[in-house]
Amino acid sequence: MAQDATHDEGSPTPLGATWLADARAYNFAIYSRDASSVTLLLYADGDYVHPVASIPFAFPVNKTNRIWHARVPLALARGARYYAYRVDGPDDPAQGNRFDATKILLDPYAREVFLPPAHSRAAACAPGPNDGRAPLARLPATLAPNAPAPAAPAPRHGHDLVIYEMHVRGFTQRPNSGVADADRGTFAGVVAKIPYLKALGVTAVELLPVHQFDPQEGNYWGYMTLGFFAPHAGYANRASALDAAQQFRDMVDRLHDAGIEVFIDVVYNHSTEMGEGGPTYSLRGLDNAVYYLLDPQDLSRYTNHSGCGNDLRTAHPAVRRLVMDSLRYWSREMAVDGFRFDLASIFLRNEDGSLNLDDPPIISEISSDPLLARERLIAEPWSGDGSAYAMGRAFPGTTWRQWNDHFRETVRRVVKGDAGLTGDLVTRLYGSSDLFPDDRAGAYRRWQSINYIDAHDGFNLCDLVSYTSDDQRSWNCGWPGANGAPADVVALRRRQARNFCCLLMLANGTPMFVAGDEFLHTQGGNADPYDQDNETTWLDWSLATANADVLRFFRMMIAFRKTHPSIGRSTGWLADVTWYGTQDAPDYGPASRTLAYHLRGADAADRDLYVMINMDWSPQVFRIQAAGSWARTIDTSAAAPYDIVDPGHEVPWLGSSVTVESRSIVVLLSAAPRVARDHLPVAQ
Secondary structure (H helix, E strand, O other), X not given: OOEEOOOXXXXXXXXXXXXXXXXXXXXXXXXOOOOOEEXXXXXXXXXXXXXXXXXXXXXXXXXXXXXXXXXXEHHHHOOEEEEEEEEEXXXXXXXXXXXXXXXXXXXXXXXXXXXXXXXXXXXXXXXOOOOOOOOEEEXXXXXXXXXXXXXXXXXXXXXXXXXXXXXXXXXXXXXXXXXXXXXOOOHHHHHXXXXXXXXXXXXXXXXXXXXXXXXXXXXXXXXXXXXXXXXXXXXXXXXXXXXXXXXXHHHHXXXXXXXXXXXXXXXXXXXXXXXXXXXXXXXXXXXXXXXEOEEOOEEEEEOOOOOOXXXXXXXXXXXXXXXXXXXXXXXXXXXXXEEXXXXXXXXXXXXXXXXXXXXXXXXXXXXXXXXXXXXXXEEOOEOOOOOOEXXXXXXXXXXXXXXXXXXXXXXXXXXXXXXXXXXXXXXXXXOOOOOOOOOOOOOOOHHHEEEEOOOOOOOOHHHHOOOOEOOOOEOOXXXXXXXXXXXXXXXXXXXXXXXXXXXXXXXXXXXXXXXXXXXXXXXXXXXXXXXXXXOOOOOOOOHHHHOHHHHHHHHHHHHHHHHOOOOOEOOXXXXXXXXXXXXXXXOOOOOOOEEEEEEOOOOOOOOOEEEEXXXXXXXXXXXXXXXXXXXXXXXXXXXXXXXXXXXXXXXXXXXXXXXXXXXXXXXXXXXXXXXXXXXXXXXX
């Protein structure tokens, strides 16, 4: 049985567990405003029920303001590998307090989370002890790790930034991924596919959550965070001598070597502890009323703007510090290049839960932080329950990008064949100036708009053309389901996929698409596969061969965009674009399904584009209304290799008009770069 151990005062900073090499001791510090007692528990490997040491923090010696702390000599922690806490205090849900000294609590600053073999979410939910079944934090190493090899400088892309949303496990979990068995579904599996990513041409990967999440909750995507500093242990190769953090950092370094930026999806809006019946793992037992937003009319209940049972109280100083420290850790220590903030409107909530759209403190703090302001900051600017929709506002234009659901909805409906959307399509292609207006004060930029047609949530690209759904704005092209369609339907679906890709890559803003879209991976029409850790979500790499023509089109459209910086500019296309219809001015009428435009090159090195879009079900004749010599480079109605041609193999166009087939896009390229002129800035 563990004996109380002698320790000294320690320091309230930094939070978490820190190895003090000079003192041959650990420093522990944890925040709890309302706790009456805190006890540190140290565990040896193999016995997660009986701690080797139980160390009470004495008041006031081991408490400074609201932080409990102690320095523990190595001699007192001999044999220990993990640690956790017991925290006591008032158990009065009516006042917002849910302290429970029977529960083993995880340090929210844990750099590595260990789930013992008997780990049990059910035990954390039920009354009574969860000894031996609770997540534990690993103690920091007492030996200095070997210095890592110098990493390549992190890449920084401008107009050529193309984001590839990816699930670490699903990307390589199938045997046909071509990855070694031990590496499938891991960070190392991503490394193994870097040659594929380079050939595809994407310049950033956006990883679905890699923070440690609770594997027993059932959220395959990872949106049930357990530890905000620890990489998810399930994504590590267990045969490797490197721990999960080292494996993650190696993946980042290898992607940087390849010129690919790394963004991670972070969830600071809720936690895996969920609502009133959820588990007591960490924050709930440390200081429920501080860490979570509670219903002001009934403090025993959580607000639930996230739709996941609880909301973090991100305006509170302690929670802001947790978020900021987590972001700085992943930026500085793990070398990531950016963050996509899930349901980022939680940052707009005051401490009492009311909305603050003017100057939310945590957004100001992130935006002005010298380290984080250099990161790519991407907001999902809404809440799960629809109560806070902040698209185009609240997130400063100088530093933040935003997922643009207006682009998604418009392009889905246009390609589906809905009429009367010409004006909205103009706005989306231009860079959504209604949301991010051209501004002489420089407050807005086109790259703020993350243009996407699909993401992890909702139909993927293949299913958008294989299943009909009003909610998803999708059409099955005349045959239900992804399999068994006749040849003419298959051909139309491939054309529609090319149309989606073409519009995405031709639009001003920052394009993003989902791993597997490029070779038509299907999720069987599942629009919400958050709980599908199986072949529904694991990429089927055999489709890269079966649908090699679509993969080729994606690869070449990405290269086309990167070759023409005129497309992705910081400012709008301004005077360099002229919009047309089939014969004259654009048709903005309720029956219109056509649009054309002439985009002049941003500088002498770039060539002009003439784009003709026909989403009608009959061919349309477009009169070319811009002078000059033209060559056809893209025709989505054509079969490979004529759908998009290799540079230098464009087909000269001698006529004054072009017949654009039904549901097709044709792009002409000027025969030579434009004459020199003052150039406009491209995206940064």
